[in-house]
Amino acid sequence: MKRREFIRAGSYGVAGAALLGGVSSNWYGLYGNPLPDPQSDGDQVIPSFCELCFWKCGILAHVKDGRVIKIKGNPKDPLSQGQLCPRGAGGTGLLYDPDRLKKPLVRVNKRGDQTFEEVSWETALDEVAENFERIKATHGASALALFLHGFGAGWMRHLFRAYGSPNIAAPSYAQCRGPREVGFDLTFGSGIGSPEITDMGNSRCIVLIGSHLGENMHNTQVQDFAAAIRNNADIIVVDPRYSVAASKARYWLPIKPGTDTALLLAWMNVIIGEGLYDRDYIDRYAYGFDQLREHVKPYTPEWAYPRTSIEPELIRRTARVLAAARPASLVHPGRHVTWYGNDTQRSRAIAILNALLGSWGRRGGFYIPSRMSLPPYRYPGYEPADGEAADRPAPSDYPLADEALAQGLCEATIPGVRGDPKIKAWMVYGSNLPTTLPNPEQTYQAIQELDFLVTVDVLPAEIVGWSDVVLPEATYLERCDELRVASYRQPFIGVRQEVVPPMYDSKPGWWIAKELGNRLGLADFFPWKDSMEYAKLRLSMAWLDCDVLQRDGVILGEPSPLYFDEGAVPEFWTDSGKIELYSQRLAGHGFDPMPVYHDDELEEPPPGYYRLLFGRAPTHTFGRTTNNRLLSEVYAENAVWVSREVARKWGLEDGERVYLQNQDGVRSSFTAPVKVTSRIRPDCVYIVHGYGRKPKQLRFAHGKGIDDNELITRYKVDPIMGGTGMNVNFVTFIRASDVTPEVATDVAAREEVEA
C-alpha cells in the first residue's frame, strides 16, 4: 500500500503523544541543525515473550517512565533471533488499547443485553465460585466446560483439571491444526507441533499447499522461508490464490479448491512410477509400500487433470523437481488445515509423500526436536474426572481425536442436539467463540442455554457481551506466566515477565486461577505465592538460575542431533514401529488405510455463487489484533478478492462495497470493498479472517470489513478426528448500494431479534 493510501485509510484522527523533537546531543550542518532523536530507547529493557500470536517469540520491551515505548526482538531467543513480525512490534497497541476491559463485570440484565455492573474482584470471583459449586453439586464438575487459547490458558486448564472436569477444549485443535497432527501421527508416530518441525532453511525444494507464509507471519517459519529463497530453493505453491508465497515460487499451481488430495496422489503416482522415491529409506523405515504402489497406480496426472485443473505435464515436472531435491525436499504440512472434512486424509497424503521423499529426520525436511527437561511442579494428583467427556456423541465417534472437540462441547450444551445437554456452564479464556466456532448461530443458541458463562479476556470481544461475569486479564506485557519449555531444534526455556504493572483493575491469569482455586477448595493446587515463585521452584529443581532467565529471557539447552544421519534415533511411535504408508489403525476403524480421492465428496458452487476461502493478513492474528491501533492502521479492513472474470460478469468495480450472502441466505453484517484481481481463480473468493467485528466497544475494529465466520453456517466434520471443514460454504455478492442502510447489528440488537 502506498503511504498516501495508507494515510487515507487511517484518517480517523486521534492525536497521540508527540515523541519527536526532543533535544539531542547530536548537532549537524552549517546552521546547527539538531539531528532528530526520538529518544525511544528504554531506561529499562526487559526480556519476555510475545502473545500477539501463539509463536511466542522472545522480545525486549523498552520501558521509559513506566511506559512501554517500543518492542524489539530478543537476539538471544531462538525463535525471534532478534527479528519480529509486525504484530510483535505492535504489542504496545494491545497494552494501550483504549478499549481494554478495565474492571470485573457482572451482568445485570438478560444475557447478551450487554448491561454490566462494575464490581470488585471479590464479588466477581465469589459469583464465579458460587455458580461453579452449584453446578458441580447438581450435575458434576464435568458439566463445566473450558474453552481456551493462548499460553496463559495453562493456569485455567490446571484449575479445571483439579476441579474434575475433563471438558477442556481449544478450538485450535478441531478448528485448525488437528487433522495435521493426527495425519502425521498416524504416519510417522509423531505430530508436527508448534513451532513446526520443518527444516525449511536447509530445504532445496519446498511445497506449500494453501499455506501462505509471508501473509501468515509465524516469525521463524518466515525467516526460514526467506532463507530458502536466498538459497535458491525451488518453491512450489499450490493455492487457488496467487499468494505472496506464490509470487516467490518457481511454480504456482492454481488448484481447484478441495482437490489437493488428487494432486498429492498424482505426485505419488509419478514419484513411485518413475522410481524417484527414496528406495533405501522406504525399505528401511516404511510399512506398506507394496500396497501404496498398487493403490496410487490409477491416480495418474491425466486422472488428476480434470479434477485439479493442473495440467499433467506440470504435475509430472513438479513431481520430478520435488524428487530431485530429496531428501532436502519438504512438503509443508500447513497449520490451519480444517478445510473440507477429509483433512486428516489429505494430511496423511502429505505425510506419505514426505515419506517417499525420505524427508522425515533429514536435513531440509523435518528435523527431530528436543526439549530441556524441567520437572513438573509437585501438586497433589488430579482427582479422576467427575463425569464423562461430552465433546462427542459416543466414545466411538471421531475415534482418533486426541484432544477434545470445541464444537462438540458447544453441541453438548444445546438440548436436543444430543439428548439432554451435558454442559451447563462455560469458562472461556482468550477464545472468541462466535468468530471461532463454525455456525455462530449454534454458538449463540448454546450460550442462551447456559446456566452460567464466565469470560477471561483482555478486550471486549463478542463473547464478552454474552457473559454473566467478565474477568479482565492483564495483557502479556503486564503479567508473569508459566515457563515456556520449548520443543525446538534449539531446546530452550523462556520466561514471560511483568514488564509494567497491570493497568486498570486487570489481573494476571495465574492470580485469577489461584483465587478461584482457593474459593473452590483447591488451595492445595495453588500453594505458590505467585507465578514467579512457582517458576523459581521449578527451575531450581533442574539446577537452573531464574535470575539468568529473567536477565536474558531464555536459557538455552544442549541441542540433540536433528537428523538421522547425525545421530538422531529413527523412532516411529506407530503400531508397526515404522512409517505407516498403509495405516492398520485407520483400516481397523473402517477408514481408508491409504488416502483415497472421492469424487462425490466435493460439492460445486451453485450458479452465481463462489467458494468462500479465508486466510490471514500479516499484521493480524484474526480478530485478536484487529482493534490494535498500530496494526489496524496498516490493514484496517479486509477486502473481498474477486477474479477479473467474475468482476466483469457482475460489473463490480474495484473498491465497490458489497455484502456477502451465503447459500443459506445468511448475509454478512457489514460490507467490505471488492478487490478486483488477477490473483485468484474465478470459482472462489477470499477474505482475511478476523474482521467484521460486532462490538461497538472495539472502536478501531467495529464494523470494518466482513466476518467470514458468520457465513460459515455449514461445516463438514472429519469422521476420523472431528475437525470442522469450513471451506464448504458458497457466497454471492449483494451490492451495498442495493441495500437500504440499516443500523449494523451488534450482539445486543441480535438478541432482541431472537427474543
Added chain:
Amino acid sequence: MSGVRYAMVVDTRTCVGCAACVIGCKTENGVADSYARDWVYTETAGTFPNLSMTVRSERCNHCEDAPCISVCPTGASYYGPGGTVQVNQAKCSGCKACIAACPYGARFIDPNVGAIDKCTFCVHRVENGTPTTSCQEICPTQSIYFGDLNDPDSEVSRLLAKREHYVLMPEAGTKPRHFYLK
C-alpha cells in the same frame, strides 16, 4: 563524494510485504497516529495464471540531488550525516513545497508538530553506534540492508556489485540512495 555515503538496499526477492518495517519504524521514531515513514508496495503483472508480483518496502530515497532540499524556502530540509536527507522541524514552516517536489510521496506534515516528517535513515541510531536502522533490525526476512556506499566492503556495496538492482523513478533524476535488488 568523500566520507560516508549512506544507502539502503531492499531485497525484493525475500520481502514479503508484512509491514514489520512500518510498525517497527512507528514505535522507534514515535511517528504520529495514522501516518508512517515507510510503507509496503505491491505490484502485480500479467494475467491469470501467468502472473508475477513485486513486493517491496519503500521510504524516503535520500536522494543525492534532492528536490525537497532545493525547493525548501527555509532551509529546514538539508543534507545530513552520510548525505542523508534530514528535516530540522524547528525551521520548517509547514509550507508543503517539499511534499509537492518529492516524486516518492515520502513526506507528510506531522499533525502533532505542524512540521514535515519523513524517514531519517535512523541517523539517531546509525550515528550513535547502533549499526542498523529500525526497519532493518526488525525485518523478519532480513530483506533490508543499510551501509556506506563509499566502503567497497560494506554489505550494501557488495550486494549492489553482485546483484541486479534498480532505483525508483530514475527518470526523476534525483539520484536515489535507496536501491532494490531484483
